[in-house]
Amino acid sequence: MKIAVDAMGGDFAPREIVQGAVQAVQEYGFQIILVGDTEKITAELGSFPRDKIELVHTKEVIAMDEHPASSVRKKKGSSIVQANLLVKEGSAQAVVSAGSTGAAMAASLLYLGRIKGIDRPAIASVLPTMKGGTVLLDVGANVDCKPQYLLQFAIMGNLYASKILGIIKPRVGLLNIGEEETKGNELTLAAFPLLRQSGIDFIGNVEGREVFSGDIDVIVCDGFVGNIVLKTSEGLAMALKSMIKQEISCSITAKLGILLTLPSLKRFRQRIDYTEYGGAPLLGINGISVISHGSSTAKAIKNAIRVAADAVENGLVSSIRADIEKGQDTKGVEYSEEV
Amino acid sequence: MKIAVDAMGGDFAPREIVQGAVQAVQEYGFQIILVGDTEKITAELGSFPRDKIELVHTKEVIAMDEHPASSVRKKKGSSIVQANLLVKEGSAQAVVSAGSTGAAMAASLLYLGRIKGIDRPAIASVLPTMKGGTVLLDVGANVDCKPQYLLQFAIMGNLYASKILGIIKPRVGLLNIGEEETKGNELTLAAFPLLRQSGIDFIGNVEGREVFSGDIDVIVCDGFVGNIVLKTSEGLAMALKSMIKQEISCSITAKLGILLTLPSLKRFRQRIDYTEYGGAPLLGINGISVISHGSSTAKAIKNAIRVAADAVENGLVSSIRADIEKGQDTKGVEYSEEV
Numbered sequence: 001m002k003i004a005v006d007a008m009g010g011d012f013a014p015r016e017i018v019q020g021a022v023q024a025v026q027e028y029g030f031q032i033i034l035v036g037d038t039e040k041i042t043a044e045l046g047s048f049p050r051d052k053i054e055l056v057h058t059k060e061v062i063a064m065d066e067h068p069a070s071s072v073r074k075k076k077g078s079s080i081v082q083a084n085l086l087v088k089e090g091s092a093q094a095v096v097s098a099g100s101t102g103a104a105m106a107a108s109l110l111y112l113g114r115i116k117g118i119d120r121p122a123i124a125s126v127l128p129t130m131k132g133g134t135v136l137l138d139v140g141a142n143v144d145c146k147p148q149y150l151l152q153f154a155i156m157g158n159l160y161a162s163k164i165l166g167i168i169k170p171r172v173g174l175l176n177i178g179e180e181e182t183k184g185n186e187l188t189l190a191a192f193p194l195l196r197q198s199g200i201d202f203i204g205n206v207e208g209r210e211v212f213s214g215d216i217d218v219i220v221c222d223g224f225v226g227n228i229v230l231k232t233s234e235g236l237a238m239a240l241k242s243m244i245k246q247e248i249s250c251s252i253t254a255k256l257g258i259l260l261t262l263p264s265l266k267r268f269r270q271r272i273d274y275t276e277y278g279g280a281p282l283l284g285i286n287g288i289s290v291i292s293h294g295s296s297t298a299k300a301i302k303n304a305i306r307v308a309a310d311a312v313e314n315g316l317v318s319s320i321r322a323d324i325e326k327g328q329d330t331k332g333v334e335y336s337e338e339v
Numbered sequence: 340m341k342i343a344v345d346a347m348g349g350d351f352a353p354r355e356i357v358q359g360a361v362q363a364v365q366e367y368g369f370q371i372i373l374v375g376d377t378e379k380i381t382a383e384l385g386s387f388p389r390d391k392i393e394l395v396h397t398k399e400v401i402a403m404d405e406h407p408a409s410s411v412r413k414k415k416g417s418s419i420v421q422a423n424l425l426v427k428e429g430s431a432q433a434v435v436s437a438g439s440t441g442a443a444m445a446a447s448l449l450y451l452g453r454i455k456g457i458d459r460p461a462i463a464s465v466l467p468t469m470k471g472g473t474v475l476l477d478v479g480a481n482v483d484c485k486p487q488y489l490l491q492f493a494i495m496g497n498l499y500a501s502k503i504l505g506i507i508k509p510r511v512g513l514l515n516i517g518e519e520e521t522k523g524n525e526l527t528l529a530a531f532p533l534l535r536q537s538g539i540d541f542i543g544n545v546e547g548r549e550v551f552s553g554d555i556d557v558i559v560c561d562g563f564v565g566n567i568v569l570k571t572s573e574g575l576a577m578a579l580k581s582m583i584k585q586e587i588s589c590s591i592t593a594k595l596g597i598l599l600t601l602p603s604l605k606r607f608r609q610r611i612d613y614t615e616y617g618g619a620p621l622l623g624i625n626g627i628s629v630i631s632h633g634s635s636t637a638k639a640i641k642n643a644i645r646v647a648a649d650a651v652e653n654g655l656v657s658s659i660r661a662d663i664e665k666g667q668d669t670k671g672v673e674y675s676e677e678v
Contacts, residue, residue, distance in 0.1 A: 236572050
């Protein structure tokens with residue numbers, strides 16, 4: 001198993017990316033191809049043995065404010081494009097990037113293509129809940145969706161939950177403003193019957209209140225709503241932490257109290273640590289492409305590499321292909337590559 | 340000032356509603372008209388002096404699963420309809436209800452009507468943040484919106500933040516998936532220029548991460564997104580609390596530690612207590628109608644009554660009327676009463 005890693009993408013690239021690759025080699029024994037500026041990568045690698053790590057040199061850089069689709073078309077020499085091309089030509093089995101989500105998605109769409117029958121690839125994020133992870137998709141790839149896209153997201157999310165998270169018969173819900181079938185906006189009202197007929201374990205509409213309950217394994221929504229749910233949750237968790245800190249810093253007794261609870265709080269932090277889940281696979285792409293958080297640490301990268309390897313080993317792409325071909329009513333429109 | 344309160348609406352009605360009314364009389368000296376089953380209300384009131392509290396007897400009940408618009412049309416004898424009629428005929432200046440949001444909204448729309456120039460009334464919710472309250476609207480009245488609705492929400496939210504929360508020159512943001520003007524779905528892309536030309540202090544797009552930062556005073560979105568943001572936040576806060584509790588209950592040291600931090604945690608809880616904000620006014624209605632949380636306690640009802648009184652005293656309805664008439668481009672479609 002060889003995994004191509006975009007060494008230049010992410011807020012802490014190349015340092016944390018290279019360290020994450022090193023950890024993945026040490027822990028799992030994968031072969032890694034680091035794609036990027038070899039001089040900088042070599043400086044980070046130091047004396048780490050090279051038998052499990054290959055380097056592919058690139059120079060071009062895609063800036064965060066560049067238009068994703070046109071930049072990956074023009075800048076063939078960028079690390080994200082070259083990493084995807086390694087998968088396309090068969091030199092690697094999966095690609096991992098912590099760079100711009102738009103550019104990573106555009107590169108995978110353009111160079112790896114879509115699975116036949118999938119109108120739009122989706123980004124699946126795993127949320128930490130009280131009872132393990134919940135898959136939320138789409139979290140930002142498609143802001144305006146048609147009902148059949150949500151059906152395709154449900155099918156792909158279902159496979160991701162079972163193949164990668166190991167959940168037997170995942171419970172799939174449609175994110176909505178009420179539980180009743182008659183509740184919702186035009187999109188969810190039209191998607192509901194499609195999901196019910198899909199053959200997956202569709203448990204109906206789920207409200208925002210249930211997102212973090214852990215009672216639903218896969219939550220389906222359009223990319224606008226999913227992105228806002230994901231970021232609002234991150235923001236709220238941070239705000240709550242700061243508010244608690246503020247209150248506690250006003251009191252010496254409280255400070256002492258917190259010292260005593262530290263081990264418990266640490267266990268809690270580990271439970272909700274997004275870096276544990278590593279990365280969000282781009283589902284619907286004709287190959288394995290995992291997008292990691294822009295602020296990924298080495299640990300997040302290591303786990304993203306593990307997610308990518310799991311997806312390869314469990315045949316995620318061929319499973320999606322098979323389920324989509326099973327004749328589910330997913331007839332859709334042509335995909336425009338303007339992402 | 341007389342405020343009509345639907346005594347029969349809410350999970351803990353009539354007990355908590357009646358207690359809340361009593362507290363509002365004691366604390367603020369308002370005149371309250373309790374609308375509902377007088378026998379049950381009297382039992383709750385006990386020996387409380389009646390000079391500030393009037394009763395209006397009603398018998399009909401609207402169940403949670405009834406269609407809001409048709410039920411308030413048919414059941415004129417229900418407490419929610421009668422409470423709105425008291426405002427319509429001038430016997431009360433505002434109405435407060437903790438019953439079904441749909442029924443409360445339908446009753447206010449049907450019997451009080453819309454402000455001229457407003458296509459759709461919106462429900463505004465006040466979120467607790469690190470730096471005070473942030474107004475989020477719409478949180479569920481309108482699931483499919485047109486761009487001009489968002490403009491009207493922005494104008495109404497702006498007035499609510501300044502007139503009721505006392506924020507000078509509120510900063511108004513559009514909830515979106517990126518900060519750049521070019522980011523968004525069809526709706527937000529079309530709404531952005533309308534908000535920029537509106538004359539309010541429009542600070543541009545805001546991402547989910549900023550919702551709880553307290554840096555934005557008014558956040559505008561469609562009712563589908565707003566409802567999901569609100570409920571996901573409630574759910575996440577609850578889930579975090581349970582997870583911390585679970586971890587702490589495993590350790591005696593941690594339990595002792597928490598005892599020491601209790602006063603700080605209590606102050607924290609007060610800061611994020613939704614009952615402090617009392618209720619969500621229905622903005623755009625030709626009268627003051629405040630919707631309180633279904634699980635409202637007496638304190639929440641008391642604060643909802645205060646919000647209603649503030650809105651009356653500060654002339655919220657006439658301010659909205661004036662700002663909408665100022666010639667802002669809010670031309671819209673006819674409102675369908677099918678809520």
